[in-house]
Amino acid sequence: MIVQQLVFLVVLAAAVFLIRKRVVFIRNTINLGKAKDFSGTKRERLTNMLLVAFGQKKMFKKIIPAVLHLFIYIGFLVINLEVLEFVIDGVAGAHRIFAPWLGGFYSVLMNVFEFLAVAVLLACVFFLIRRNILKVPRFWSAEMGQWPRMDANLILITEIILMTAILTMNASDQILQTRDNHYVATGSLFFSSYLIPLFENLETTTLVVIERFAWWFHIIGILAFAVYVTYSKHLHIFLAFPTTYFANLEPKGHLSNMPVVTREVKSMLGLETGEAPAGETGRFGAKDVNDLTWTNLLAAYSCTECGRCTSECPANQTGKKLSPRKIMMDTRDRLETIGKTMARGGDGLNDGKTLLNDYITKEEINACTSCNACVEACPVLINPLEIIIELRRYVAMEESGSPAQWNSMFQNMETSFAPWKFSAADRFNWAKD
Numbered sequence: 001m002i003v004q005q006l007v008f009l010v011v012l013a014a015a016v017f018l019i020r021k022r023v024v025f026i027r028n029t030i031n032l033g034k035a036k037d038f039s040g041t042k043r044e045r046l047t048n049m050l051l052v053a054f055g056q057k058k059m060f061k062k063i064i065p066a067v068l069h070l071f072i073y074i075g076f077l078v079i080n081l082e083v084l085e086f087v088i089d090g091v092a093g094a095h096r097i098f099a100p101w102l103g104g105f106y107s108v109l110m111n112v113f114e115f116l117a118v119a120v121l122l123a124c125v126f127f128l129i130r131r132n133i134l135k136v137p138r139f140w141s142a143e144m145g146q147w148p149r150m151d152a153n154l155i156l157i158t159e160i161i162l163m164t165a166i167l168t169m170n171a172s173d174q175i176l177q178t179r180d181n182h183y184v185a186t187g188s189l190f191f192s193s194y195l196i197p198l199f200e201n202l203e204t205t206t207l208v209v210i211e212r213f214a215w216w217f218h219i220i221g222i223l224a225f226a227v228y229v230t231y232s233k234h235l236h237i238f239l240a241f242p243t244t245y246f247a248n249l250e251p252k253g254h255l256s257n258m259p260v261v262t263r264e265v266k267s268m269l270g271l272e273t274g275e276a277p278a279g280e281t282g283r284f285g286a287k288d289v290n291d292l293t294w295t296n297l298l299a300a301y302s303c304t305e306c307g308r309c310t311s312e313c314p315a316n317q318t319g320k321k322l323s324p325r326k327i328m329m330d331t332r333d334r335l336e337t338i339g340k341t342m343a344r345g346g347d348g349l350n351d352g353k354t355l356l357n358d359y360i361t362k363e364e365i366n367a368c369t370s371c372n373a374c375v376e377a378c379p380v381l382i383n384p385l386e387i388i389i390e391l392r393r394y395v396a397m398e399e400s401g402s403p404a405q406w407n408s409m410f411q412n413m414e415t416s417f418a419p420w421k422f423s424a425a426d427r428f429n430w431a432k433d
């Protein structure tokens, strides 16, 4: 038993080490972003987080996937209670350490876990079919290359195997309880009882091996899953909470002004300008990830790659190159590249590449109509439009690189206060008669 405990401690320590390393990596890249002023009170933001991240409010626009996703989510939260017992058993060299303490309630809990394990298993099978056989278009668009598709499938398959391991462990355990009084009584477990006929004719030693194998497989699988998640789009399981908490509470479609420009315009118009903003003006808009706010960068790691934003985007629907999901994926890819250089002691940002041009092209950002449909569609309140606007501000204000028609519109706005080339005095001539 002591050898098993030592092996378990080594595996647990390795998982904790790898997760911590990755958390530091992600935190360092998110910290590259600029500070942000938040709208709304803490209470409003907390309510938003509870409704959207915990309550999955925005998922329920499509009821069947929403219910199945809810099963996976609740399964993830509740089955983790069982993982707690696995960890304590592993460290203490015990077997079902909570059972004697909880008595009959342990049996109820195990049956709830099994119900959730079966629900998660069926939901994962449904999602695999939907992705790979029904080929829902948003999972097959251009930015969903080999890795993003494999990432989603890997997690679904892993969940199916892990849930099967729990049911196998419980089935063999139930038979062992009748043969060896070292095995703590769990009471009858509804779903795994259906698997008992598969195992009941096996020798006791074979059953012990199967039960132990399923136990080790499940706990190592869970720890490996926990490490893998930090590299995957499934990071949203955790990051959806801060992302929704810090989400914009401004009215929908509201675009933030640039304080320096607002001040400049007010001064031109002879209006009260207030105090000059502190610090240097810096760059107008965003060329690279460090010009975005840290909440934009956090959102990039929280994106589930579900594609709801892209399938609602009018630019994408009419064949333009723009995909708001790709905007978020590109931002995360850029952060990953910079983060790897930083982890080796380099600067990361001065590698001759930038988010604009090397990852996201002007053609993409110019196709955006600022309609806000992507923001409205996102189940975790991500705002790809904020990033697009900042990139466009850089192109317009630092490079004067907007399309020629836009530049003449900007000039008319500056001189005539309207997109057209009329003087302000002539604008209402049409209404005279």
Ligand code: SF4
Binding pocket: 309, 312, 313, 314, 315, 316, 322, 323, 324, 367, 368, 369, 370, 371, 372, 373, 374, 375, 384, 385, 388
């Ligand atoms: S705001 Fe831009 S990116 Fe978002 S849906 Fe509208 S056109 Fe597409």
Ligand code: SF4
Binding pocket: 302, 303, 304, 305, 306, 307, 308, 309, 310, 324, 325, 328, 377, 378, 379, 380, 381, 382, 384
């Ligand atoms: S931004 Fe939101 S809607 Fe778009 S792919 Fe990411 S999670 Fe889905």
